[in-house]
Amino acid sequence: MIRTVAYLAAAALASAAAPATAYWEYGHETIAKIGYANASPRARAEVRRLLAHSDLLGTPECKATTIEGASTWADCVKPLKGADGTSRFGYAYTWHFQDVNICAPFSLTEACKDGNCVSAQIERDVKTLRDRHAPMKDRVQALVFLIHFTGDLHQPLHAGEKGDKGGNDVKATYGRYGPPRLNLHSIWDGYLAERAITTGPSLVRRYPAPVRAKLAAGSVTDWSRESWQVARDQTYASALKGDPCAPTPPRVTLDDATIERLVPVARLEVERGGLRLAKLLDRALG
Template sequence: MLFRLFALVLALAAASPASAYWEYGHETVAKIAVANVRPATRLAIRRLLARQSLLDTPECLAGTIEQASIWADCIKPLKAADGSSRFGYAYNWHFQNADICRDFDLTPACKDGNCVSAQIERQAAILRDRHAGQRARVMALAFLIHFVGDLHQPLHAGDKSDRGGNDAAMAYGIYAPARLNLHSIWDGLLAERAISAPPTLVRRYAPRERARLAAGSVADWSRESWQVARTAYDAATGGRACAPFPARGMLDAAAIERLVPVARLEVQRGGLRLARMLDRALG
C-alpha cells in the first residue's frame, strides 16, 4: 500500500513538471526575495503589482509576487485576435543553453539579446526607469522576477545540444516513466525534494549571508549556473558529462543525495540575488 501511494505521488508530480517545480521553485525564489528586500522596495513591489490589469492578461494573474513569479510561463500559450502568439517574442528569453563541453561563451546563446541573462539586465533597466510607462514597468517586474529564477535552474543555463536536458531521458531512482528527462527532474522531483527539506529556505537572511550569496554580476551568475549544469550532467552520467548520453540515464539514490544541497543553494542564490536587484531598481 505504501509503495502504491508513493508511486501515485510521483506520477502526479511527473505529470506536470512545470507545476511541480517552476510554480514551487519560482514562487520560492520570489518569497525569499520579498522577505529580504528593504521595506520601501516591498511597498513599491506591492504598488506596481496592484496595477496588474495593465498587462491585459486576465488568464494570467500577477497581483502578488508569487503570481508574478510564474506569469512569464503562464502567458506562453496566449493568442492574439488573429491567432498569432501574443508573447512569442519572449520564448527565448527564458534560457541560454551555453555548451557545457566547451569554454564558457554566451555569444552563441545570447544572439541579439535573446537570452535570459540579457533580459534580466534589460528588464531591470526598464524597472529602474521612472519615466517608463506603468505598463512597461509592471511587465518588467514580472519578467525580472521570473527570469532570475530561470537563470538559477541550471538546465536553463547550460546543456549539450539537447534542449536543456529535455532530450536526455532519465530515471529518478527506481522511477522511470517515459516522459521523465534530466530537465524535468531538475524542474520537478529533485527541486521538490530540495526546496521542501528543512530548514525552510524562505526567511530573513543575516546581512553577511545575504551579501555572500547575492554577490557577483549577472555574467558571474551565468557562469556559475553553467558550471552547475555541468555538475547535473556529471551526476547523470557517472562523471562523463560530455560522453554520448545513454538511451536512458539514471540518477541513483546517492547522486540524488549529493544534488539536493546543490539545488537548494541555487534557489537561495536566486532569491537573494533577486532581492538585491529589486532593491537597486525600486528601493
C-alpha cells in the first residue's frame, strides 16, 4: 500500500502543531535508549563501534553517530535523492510496516511476501549483524535499520490496519484537538506516544531481569501478532467505540477518558519495543 503522501502530511502536521517531537522521533529515541540500557555490555560496545563507522552510510544529512540518531536514521533518509534525481532509499519504504488486516485471521504470508515488511527485515538485519565477514557498511546499515524497525513494529498501526493505510485515512479528534489533517495514525505516532512516554517514571532505565525476560519473551512473529492484536483490540476498538471492524465514520474521536485508558497501553508498547531491541542486540552482537 502507498502511504507516502499520508505519512508526509502527518509528519508536517506534527512538526507544525505537535506539543513536542512525535513518535518517529521521540518514540523511536526512547525505544532505542531503553534497548541500549538493557543490552549486554558487549552488545553496547559493538553498537558504539559500529556507529563510529556511520559515515560509511554516505548520509551526512542524517547523522547516526549516537543511538538516538541511529533510531531515526531510516525516516530521515526517506526524502534523499541520488545524482539522477531518484530516491536513494525508496527500496526500503515498505520495510517500515506490514499491512495485516485486523478483521481477518492473523497471517504474515501476504503482508511479508518477498520479505518486504518490517518483521522480515528485523530478522534480516539480525542475520547481517551476526555475520562478522559482512562488509562494515552493510553491518552499520543493518544496525540502524534494526533499531528503527523494532520501534516501528511496536507502533500498532505499523503492524495492523483495515485498508486505511495504517489509520492515515482515518480523520480523528484527540480530546478537544481535531484539525483537518489530524488522523488516527498521527495520534498514535505523536500525541498519545508523547503522553504515554512522559506519564510516570522514566521508561529509560535498567529493568530487572525477570521483567526483561517477561516482556522480551517470544519471537518476532509473536511480537507481530501481539502488536496486530493491540491495533485491533485497542487502537481501532477504542476509535470505533467497541467494534474494531465496524464501518469507519468520516471522523473518529478519542475523548479524554479514552485517552487516559490508552496511555498505559501505549506506554507498554514502548517498553516492549525497548526490551525486545535489547534482546535482538544481544542476539546479534552480544
